[in-house]
Amino acid sequence: MGERKIFKKRKPGVQCALGRDSSGTVVSEPCVCADWDFEWYRRIVSNNCTDGLREKYTAKAQMCPGKAPHGLHVVTTDGRLVAEQGHNATFIILMEEGDLQRTNIQLDFGDGIAVSYANFSAIEDGIKHVYKSAGIFQVTAYAENSLGSDTAVLFLHVVCPVEHVHLRVPFVAIRNKEVNISAVVWPSQLGTLTYFWWFGNSTKPLITLDSSISFTFLAEGTNTITVQVAAGNALIQDTKDIAVHGPHSSVKTSLQVTSVPEDQIIVAVFPGLPTSAELFILPPKNLTERRKGNEGDLEQIVETLFNALNQNLVQFELKPGVQVIVYVTQLTLAPLVDSGAGHSSSAMLMLLSVVFVGLAVFLIYKFKRYVLP
Template sequence: IMVLTDPEFESSVLISSDEGASYQKYRLNFFVLSLLFHHTQEDWALAYSHDQKLYSSFDFGRKWQLVHERVTPNQKKKKILFLSFLTTDCQYVSCRAQACSESSRTYPFSGYIETNSLVVQDEYVFVQVTTTGRASYYVSYQREPFVCIKIPKYSLPKDMHIVSTDQGQVFTAVQEWNQNDTYNMYISDTRGVYFTLALENVRTSRGLGGNSMIDLYEVAGIEGMLIANRKVENQVKTYITYNKGQDWRLLQAPTTDLAGNPIHCVLPFCSLHLQLQMSENPYLSGSISTKSSAMCGTVMFGCCWVCWHVYKKLKHCMLRQARTLSLQSFCCGPSCLFADKLNISLSIGRFFGHFSHRSEWQLIKIDYKSIFTRRCTEGDYQTWHLHNQGEPCIMGQKQIYMKRRPGNYCMVGWDNSRILSAEPCICRAHDFECDYGFERRGDGNCLPAFWFNPSTLSQSCSQGQNYLNSTGYRKVVANNCTKGVKEMYTARKQQCLNRPPRGLVLTTRDDKLTANMGSNVTFLVRLEEGDSMRTNIQLDFGDGTAVSYSNLSWTQEGIRHVYRSAGIFRVTVQAENSLGFDTSALYLHVTCPVEHIQLLAPYVVIKNKEVNLTAVVWPSNFRTLTYFWWLGNNTEPIITLDSSVSHTFSTEGMVTVTVQVSSGDFILQDTRSIAIQGDISHFIRNNFKMSLSLPSF
């Protein structure tokens, strides 16, 4: 047992190894804000301090070592064998938990990572990276290199949440640009890279902390069963799926209520609605909860589960003890306990929560073992399956469960097996979902979407190798069906054919077309079609230097180059193989900061006569500067790429001329005052007399 002391008095942990009979104190040199224990190594723990430092311990908190400073909080983690965290300057850091030295840490991203975007769940790590104002979402599966998440190209997401990573598949909620109180649900392949649409317009709400809560619930105990509240024509309706989002249907309402009164509800005009939202309010319980053992025991719906389960099923709702409310008033009366946590095991129920928003925490233990007269025997159970619901196969197999017979009030033992038998089913169409880039049409077939070209699947394929050519379908992850249409729907292995290069694209790593003189510029080369292993790449930097590569794989990390002079350079790349070639180009502006500017202009000019104005800059940036000329009272400048401009002034008097020079992010300016005269001889005569009248020195 580990106990944290009150930080207002001291910073220590109390550790007991004899079930709380005695404790030993270990003082800490930091104040613990949150603790996280490893999912399998019970002595491993992470501690996050008030001053944004991350500590690790491998002996159950007796000794701690600093992992990293300036770590951002509130990052979801289910496993800490391999550490992943964000720093306050938005760097992503990863290292092994027991050897997280500075030399072993990796920093895979150069772009800006959104604060609190890191999500670590099971075998997946997700981050949101912002580059040149555009947000991209990346995933790493089983510590593989990060890959950009692919969602349908017509999707324009403004927000994304990872909902579930169970059973080796990712459910994500994406809010499109035109959605406000709904999200679209997408489901991925095993690696969490390629996502397809599972359900549109799932209802959401905002919690007290501002987080979005998605009305999607994963039912424990039956794989592939999910429940969602969907907004349809301004009405919220509850849908259920038995195959992980492949098909959704409305819920059938019961035929009678608890009092035995008939319920007249016919699909699709009437259906059962469930409140799925899990409140973030610490004083309110969730609206629905299930356990993996629900098939043989109980399904819990909200606070009044106690009354429904105990009173309706056990006919016993009046357990009174000193300083303890009756069960009836505990749940069904005005003093309902708002449960933060609940734990049910055999005949013991433990409820942890509040009786009101202002009350202290309460821990209530209910032991209703005395109301059972015996343990359940084999005759008290019956088989249960979904066959009578029109679902003989769930996730590709027929499962038969053991369930206690209604009305038999006996105690279920620990040795009760939830699943009696399970056998695989023959694969049918609904065991498969549409593959990435394909959409299900009205006839039920998966066909290429308007934005997707199936031929791009083999873009990285090399001659002599093989690739998987999608049929438009992929089997639902964790589905156990066999034979049937499996072979027809499974991607087929095909041999790669050599093709001429096509769709050659040249960009910089940060998508910018400007660079500072003397700095590294990284160029990226991408080829949509062609044999990348047998294609020669020639890259000309435009400043008299060029490089060549024998195949495209050598350029995956980018090609770096340093420009030693300023200017505008035409960078070209050519991809060529035995069947043809393709080219691409960009124009890179290489600049250096302007340190000084001087405007050259005469002090006096003649009205209606053209005059030249010149700006001298240092150092000189050939063809990379923009000049803004503000002449007199003009509200708009004259913009030129040359350092001089000709202008005619039409009004006599004093005017102010200002020139600004722009070089990258730097802008400098200089100003001169000019006298405009109609009769220059009169001006000279007046100035000459003035000079004669001056005293000599």
């Protein structure tokens, strides 16, 4: 509301007199203010028309109505969802609606540690945290005041730089037989890793999240295996060679120098390193009953084989750079009984020790390399 006043007209030629009471008021009545009534006047909260003699006018202080938290967001300062183990990860909490000064904030980092703040003024520069282990962590922000609450979630992948990878492969594999291959990564606590396996001349790798894989080689020869390990932006690799042979191909090749027929030899190899084997020499199947009793032919075969072994002629290459030499350690005579009735024969039992000369040097070198500080 305003006040409308009508003043008395002055006589012509009369000068204006200064002062509030110099003019007489004829009419004074309340009225509703219009837009033109505020000309040269300051409009205040009370919406009253007042004269312009006051030097300062202040608005009436009034509390804004409170709002419940709404539109809560939690992000990282760089916008990425990946952080490195042992380095600061900074989180920013944003809220679209709500009372910033009267809203409690809680941030759970997902690793068993959480922080709380009474209002947003304390977290304007972000909240910093250092993760001590790798993995995927669920970061949860929670805002609450007297009118309601809101929650925001972020999944952060904490990685540790890969420093070394060692590819474990057997020295020899059998064609068309599955072989197990694994990769050892250091440090061990790296969280989720991606493994890329390259076999031979393949142009497309096998991709796994597991550190081991099974593979079947279809062709004989030396094959190259490469594993690449990816963690975050880092990528390292290791390469090994594996010799692929057919079943028993190495034993047959090594015994060809003795000229002993293949059907007269039985070889049983024992597990372990260094290993040993039993070699049985059988009599020919086409001998007559009279000649079966004569062991002269068998002795001649044994002597030929014995000389070849003593001259280190029976050897083969396990893998490039690893040579296997076979020699005799014991010579015995043992009966070999057939399952048929009334039929028996004799065989010479020779105990062979397979000494992995190059392989032993290679294993000792590797052991010293990875075990000794």
